[in-house]
Each structure stands twice: as C-alpha cells, then as structure tokens.
Amino acid sequence: MARVLSLSRSVHHWRPLWAGGPAAARVRRMSSLEERARVVVVRRGLQRRGDELLVDGRSFRLSNNLHLVGCGKAVLGMAAEAERIVGDHLVQGLISVPHGIQETLQHHGKQNMLLGSSSRIKVMEGAKHNLPDANAQKSAESIRELVSSLTERDLLLVLISGGGSALLPAPVPPITLQEKQDVTRRLAAAGATIQELNTVRRALSLLKGGGLARCAYPAQVVSLVLSDVIGDPLDLIASGPTVQSEVHPEEVWSILERYNLSVSLPSSVKEALNKSSSSQGEGESGKRTQDSTAGDHVLNSVIGSNTIALECAGRRARELGLRTVVLSPGVCGDVRTVARMYGLLSQYACSPGKEPPLELQEQILKVGPEAGVESWDLCRTMKLLEEGREEGWCATCLLAGGEPTVQLTGKGRGGRNQELALRVGLELSAGSMKNPAVFLSGGTDGQDGPTDAAGAVSDAELEAEAKNQGLDINSFLSNNDSFTFFSRLSDGRRLLLPGLTGTNVMDVHVMLLPPASEKDLEL
Numbered sequence: 001m002a003r004v005l006s007l008s009r010s011v012h013h014w015r016p017l018w019a020g021g022p023a024a025a026r027v028r029r030m031s032s033l034e035e036r037a038r039v040v041v042v043r044r045g046l047q048r049r050g051d052e053l054l055v056d057g058r059s060f061r062l063s064n065n066l067h068l069v070g071c072g073k074a075v076l077g078m079a080a081e082a083e084r085i086v087g088d089h090l091v092q093g094l095i096s097v098p099h100g101i102q103e104t105l106q107h108h109g110k111q112n113m114l115l116g117s118s119s120r121i122k123v124m125e126g127a128k129h130n131l132p133d134a135n136a137q138k139s140a141e142s143i144r145e146l147v148s149s150l151t152e153r154d155l156l157l158v159l160i161s162g163g164g165s166a167l168l169p170a171p172v173p174p175i176t177l178q179e180k181q182d183v184t185r186r187l188a189a190a191g192a193t194i195q196e197l198n199t200v201r202r203a204l205s206l207l208k209g210g211g212l213a214r215c216a217y218p219a220q221v222v223s224l225v226l227s228d229v230i231g232d233p234l235d236l237i238a239s240g241p242t243v244q245s246e247v248h249p250e251e252v253w254s255i256l257e258r259y260n261l262s263v264s265l266p267s268s269v270k271e272a273l274n275k276s277s278s279s280q281g282e283g284e285s286g287k288r289t290q291d292s293t294a295g296d297h298v299l300n301s302v303i304g305s306n307t308i309a310l311e312c313a314g315r316r317a318r319e320l321g322l323r324t325v326v327l328s329p330g331v332c333g334d335v336r337t338v339a340r341m342y343g344l345l346s347q348y349a350c351s352p353g354k355e356p357p358l359e360l361q362e363q364i365l366k367v368g369p370e371a372g373v374e375s376w377d378l379c380r381t382m383k384l385l386e387e388g389r390e391e392g393w394c395a396t397c398l399l400a401g402g403e404p405t406v407q408l409t410g411k412g413r414g415g416r417n418q419e420l421a422l423r424v425g426l427e428l429s430a431g432s433m434k435n436p437a438v439f440l441s442g443g444t445d446g447q448d449g450p451t452d453a454a455g456a457v458s459d460a461e462l463e464a465e466a467k468n469q470g471l472d473i474n475s476f477l478s479n480n481d482s483f484t485f486f487s488r489l490s491d492g493r494r495l496l497l498p499g500l501t502g503t504n505v506m507d508v509h510v511m512l513l514p515p516a517s518e519k520d521l522e523l
C-alpha cells in the first residue's frame, strides 16, 4: 500500500506513486515490518525455557534430539528464526522452499530470513511457479527419508506454510508426478477451491493428510503452521502433512465429477483412489495411523494467518495518516462477485448526499455473503464507512484478505489478484459518477498465479487509460490475460512487483477511500 499510493489530504484524489521516489524507502520500511511480524509469530509460537521447548502450553524436552523439516513459501524465514531459538539442540534439518527464494531474499537484503553458512538445516529449492516438479519431489523424498529414521527419543519440529502442497509431492504409486500435476492443474483451472484441491491432493499423496507424521512415528512431532487458508483448517493448509485425515473416496470422486475430470483420469489415479477406500487407517509401513498421528505424538499449532497481515497493514495505514477499517480476512468466491462487492462498497463510501442510498446497502448485504463476508462484518463496515463520511477529516483505508477464485476460460497469463484489480477497475469506471477510490490486490507471497507480479492497482482512470493505449480490457479478461494487460499498460506501472516475499498468508485487498467533501454531503 505504501509503495503504491501517497495521499494528498487536502484534495479528494490520490497521487499514484508507482513510479518510484520516496516509495522505495517506504517499501523497505514495509518489508522490515513484514520481517518483524514473522520473527514475532515464530518467537511467540516457539518458546524456550532452558532445555525445555514450549509450544501451545505443552512442554518438550530438548537434549540434542531435535530434527527439523519444513515445506512452504514462508518456511525459510521460519527456519532461520527457529534455528536461532533452538539451534543448539538441532541435529539436522531439511526444508523444501520455492525455487529462487534464497536469491530473491539475498537481493532484497533480507539476511535475517536466510540460513547462515554454519546452519545445520539444508535448503532445497523447487516447485517453480508453484507447481510440483522433479526438484520438489527430490526434496520430499529426502524429507521422508530423514523423518523415517527417527526414534522415540527424537523430537521433530515441522515448519509448514502455504505453498507446502506443491513443495512436498510424493504421489502414491503408481501415480507419476506428471499425472498428479495434471489432475491438480486441471482442477485449479476449473475454479476448484483450495478445500477441494487439497482434499484430492491428500488422497493421492504419501506425505499429505498426516503421512509425514506417520513416517516420523514414534518420534514426537511438533508442527508450527502459518495459515494461508480461510478459517485456518489444519488438515487443509499445505494439505496437512502432520494432520491425520481420513480419505473418503466418495468425496474425492464427487469433487472430480463436479469439475468433469472423473472420466479422463489416468488409470493410476483411479487405482489409488480405489485402494484408499480399502486401506483406511493404515500408514505406509502398515502402522495404525491412530497410533502415529493421534493423541500426544503430534502437536499442530497455528502460529499466524492473514489476520496478522491485515493488522500490520492497518498499523502502517494509521502511520500514514489513514483511518483503517478491516472488512474481513475471509474474502473468497468467484473473482467477479468479489469485484462487484468492492464496487458497491466504494459507491457506498463515496456516494454524494447525506446518507448512502438504501438500495446500495441492500445490494451489499446480498453480494457480500457470496464473497465470503458475513452480514455482521458488512453491517459493521458500512457503519464505519458512514461515520468516516461524516467525520470527513481523513481518508479511509479499507482492508480485507482472503483468496478469491478464477474460473480459467482463456489461455493468457495472469493471477487472481491482477484479475480482481482489473475487474474492480471496471467497477470503479462504471456509472456517471467518477469514483475516487483506489484499489490494490496483492498476494502476500509476492507471486500471483504463474507470473512475476504479486498483484496490481486500479482506479476509475483505468478504463480510459487502457482505451487511449489501444488495449481492450474485456478481451484481456476473457483470455485471463491480466498480467499481459497490466504489463503493457503504461509500462507496467500499475503492477505490484515486490518479488518473492518469503511469507504466505493469502491475499490482501486495500481500498483507499477519500473523505466526502462538505459539498458532496450537501448534495
């Protein structure tokens, strides 16, 4: 947010700052905030008292018996912090992190998130563009080997964050990596939710759905989880490698049928699904899963989520002199519905007259829940927006988070954040009144779909700007080509390009709303 906009408080418009200048310094301050937040969540989640490790009120004895594994986009920074806390008892570690992340963090001067040369933790990179690949599969095999060698005197610390599913691929034989990748790619492209996607992934994997904890048995497993799924469901974040979950083949089949994939499935996948119904409750080694992942042997603890990103963004917005309103960390559903909701909220905040029209309120209460926002959050937000209009002395920064979905129909390059920004831009351009709101949507991991951008910024000028440059927004949208659109538009200055951030707590949406002028209120 700080990178993108600077607010002129005296006039009712925003001056885009994406050309650089003071913005660069602000990005650095923002990054150090991010870094502090991550350090805080790990320090809060993993406490040390002498040779005792305290997690979620439970105590574990450290005696040079600690092993560490992890997978996910935020895991490198988490591992660096964990090693600072318990490194003296660490025997060995191995983490699977995104391709290129060490170089990016180095490049951005985030030394704090990198492991030192004397670290006992080995870093393996893979899953380019967030797709499981041969490198990630190698990492998964090495992690499986490491944890399988543990005994009951060992303590296994598992670090998990979003992106972990692609970074820990271990297809159930005879499924090949390529076949598994095809199934998940086609599901994602058809608009499947992360809940549906990971339910299928769990059924096709040796390590997901508690498989990692099963392999580590009889060692004690302690998992620290940074959530990137709405509601923080442990069994779905990174497909729950340390969370025992039953595979219900009928549930998996119904998801595959919903997206018309059941007929074209490779025979290996069908075979694995049929087997899973008969081998319920058994680990790979034949150990009863009940023994290995239930009860005291495994502790899973969520240490952070999108709510933390919204808190940090809110703090920064207040420092910049803005009034902050947090809508919800649970925005989801089709990107068109989400765009409509933001269009309506901006109209509500900016419509002329003493009070926003009642029909707008009704429409917001209808569309909002379809975009995952509860009615009481909508009512609370509308009340705060209305108060903001009346106070009229500073602008409002509306913040929300979540993960909308895009149903891919085209072959272009883009991501849900860029597509959302583009669609919100159209909403803001529509109608006779020039809407003064500015909207940003960005993935906290720094990567939106298979593109180098994290997201984009839009406002009511977007449509005219595109037209002047000969770009037809609707044809880019119908080809899901939002990245190409924003790259071509005004030399890409509306794109958000932070590079991989080393964290991953879903997306953040920011809408800046200027206060209503006295003239507006009198209309």
Ligand SMILES: Nc1ncnc2c1ncn2[C@@H]1O[C@H](COP(=O)(O)OP(=O)(O)OP(=O)(O)O)[C@@H](O)[C@H]1O
Pocket (backbone or CB within 6 Å): 073, 129, 130, 162, 163, 164, 165, 166, 188, 189, 191, 228, 405, 406, 407, 408, 411, 412, 413, 414, 415, 416, 419, 443, 445, 447, 448, 449, 450, 480, 481, 482, 504
């Ligand atoms: N051309 C496109 N236009 C719009 N959205 C796209 C496009 N290509 C892929 N997507 C969407 O991007 C999403 C994948 O994005 P990304 O790789 O950032 O994953 P993610 O959900 O953030 O990953 P993770 O949760 O594993 O960190 C999918 O939901 C997919 O529908």
Ligand SMILES: O=C(O)[C@H](O)CO
Pocket (backbone or CB within 6 Å): 161, 162, 163, 164, 165, 166, 194, 198, 228, 229, 236, 237, 238, 239
């Ligand atoms: O890795 C994954 O499965 C997603 O990021 C959700 O956690």
